[in-house]
Amino acid sequence: MYPAAFEYHAPASVREALGLLGQYKDDAKLLAGGHSLVPMMKLRLAQPKHLIDLKKIPGLSYIKEDGGAIAIGAMTTHWQVESSALLKQKCPVLSETAAVIGDPAVRNLGTIGGSLAHADPAADMPATIIAHGAEFVCEGPKGRRTVKVDDWFLGLMSTAVKEDELLVEVRVPLWAGKTGGAYLKFPHPASRFAVVGAAAVVTLDGAGKCTKAGVGITGAGIKAVRARDVEAGLVGKNLDQATIEAAAAKAAEGVDVQADLQGSVEYKSHLCRVFARRALEAAVKRARG
Amino acid sequence: MKLPVKMTINGQTTSHEVEPRLLLVHYIRENVGLTGTHVGCDTSQCGACTILMNGQAVKACNLFAVQADGASIQTIEGLAKNGELHPIQQGFWEKHGLQCGFCTPGMIMAACQLLERYPTPTEEQIRHQLEGNLCRCTGYHNIVKAIQWAAETMAAKK
Structure with a gap:
């Protein structure tokens, strides 16, 4: 399959890329790993006249500790996230989530920034990013701004990045104290996309009481969402099995669950509850150490 | 242009x-x-x-x-050097890791990376690492055996 013809640009800096984006506007698409965009172009669902490849821009691929957070460059590949010793030690759920995206060849090229800017409703990383309360750094002609994760996912494949901006960095707060997390999904057997995926991060105090909880759900609706009702059922409580089950029972509330080829609203709502419970059980077990 | x-x-x-x-x-x-x-x-x-x-x-x-x-x-x-098959190619030969052969080049190239990242892979690691390669003939059983054979052979040569 051949995409429609396009002009290819490989800028050498963020500034140059922003210049091209400002020049070609809606006629341009940004190319990161290309594992969502290129298939869409081959199916002619996307027909950009100008393709701006970000691969040659130096300095967008890194994972480093930076002021209470782990800063991840937007062009960092899923494999780099999967195999990062720093993340495995400090934010292991990010590595574990990256390790179940697509397949090894996809992970070698697909990027964290590309995935989060594309915002496929069945992508894995959005759930984990929501559970961690991450932040997004966008660069535009007027400089950089930071967007909180709760303001990031706006709708179906739609995010807060503006048309003249580039997502350049994702910032994940470092875990404090007794914290544990997990991401679990029911994968589609062929595509490995999440039919439903749930990520949970919980922090416990010395007495075992939950002081902080983050729960993200992906796959179920048109975008990944925070499961606020689940979180509210956890904070301030001792996370025994009954509490976890009662909280997870609310995992489909506030999620605009959509029926699709994978399942009915009832079925996918059930998956939300089951996978939220399993993710919470694993997260609590890890937090207790 | x-x-x-x-x-x-x-x-x-x-x-x-x-x-x-x-x-x-x-x-x-x-x-x-x-x-x-x-x-x-x-x-x-x-x-x-x-x-x-x-x-x-x-x-x-x-x-x-x-x-x-x-x-x-x-x-x-x-992959083959001086007319001699690469151990992964040889493994597919020894363990009958193919039937029609269409997926084989991709399987073997994926296995190259697999064995570089996991030189002594478990069966589970092999199967997880081959998730992006589909075979419609063999059911993967002999492909896994071929890669295990290659891993052992490559380890013995070191």
């Missing part, structure tokens, strides 16, 4: 002028004439087009040739 691309494929430098929309897999097969890399699903799921680009397994049907400008590429044709 055509653009010049230059890359090293199996140690030999190639350069052509190509349309930006030319996929890397077609560049390798049609411009360079190396047809061991197959086009299967053409939707980046089956892995028949898997090659190594700068040492990493990638699906050549999901990349434009212009993205590989300056890269070092290895295809199935580059």
Whole structure:
């Protein structure tokens, strides 16, 4: 399959890329790993006249500790996230989530920034990013701004990045104290996309009481969402099995669950509850150490 | 507008002028004439087009040739040395890791990366690492055995 013809640009800096984006506007698409965009172009669902490849821009691929957070460059590949010793030690759920995206060849090229800017409703990383309360750094002609994760996912494949901006960095707060997390999904057997995926991060105090909880759900609706009702059922409580089950029972509330080829609203709502419970059980077990 | 691309494929430098929309897999097969890399699903799921680009397994049907400008590429044709099969190729021979053979080049290239990252893989690791390569004949059983055979052979040679 051949995409429609396009002009290819490989800028050498963020500034140059922003210049091209400002020049070609809606006629341009940004190319990161290309594992969502290129298939869409081959199916002619996307027909950009100008393709701006970000691969040659130096300095967008890194994972480093930076002021209470782990800063991840937007062009960092899923494999780099999967195999990062720093993340495995400090934010292991990010590595574990990256390790179940697509397949090894996809992970070698697909990027964290590309995935989060594309915002496929069945992508894995959005759930984990929501559970961690991450932040997004966008660069535009007027400089950089930071967007909180709760303001990031706006709708179906739609995010807060503006048309003249580039997502350049994702910032994940470092875990404090007794914290544990997990991401679990029911994968589609062929595509490995999440039919439903749930990520949970919980922090416990010395007495075992939950002081902080983050729960993200992906796959179920048109975008990944925070499961606020689940979180509210956890904070301030001792996370025994009954509490976890009662909280997870609310995992489909506030999620605009959509029926699709994978399942009915009832079925996918059930998956939300089951996978939220399993993710919470694993997260609590890890937090207790 | 055509653009010049230059890359090293199996140690030999190639350069052509190509349309930006030319996929890397077609560049390798049609411009360079190396047809061991197959086009299967053409939707980046089956892995028949898997090659190594700068040492990493990638699906050549999901990349434009212009993205590989300056890269070092290895295809199935580059594995055998001096008429002697690579241990992974030999493993597929010994353990009957194929039937029709269509997925085999991609399987073998994926296995190259697998054994580089996990030199002594468990069966579970092998199966997880082959998730991006589909075989419609064998049920994977003998493919797993072939890779285990290759891992043991390569470890013994070190």
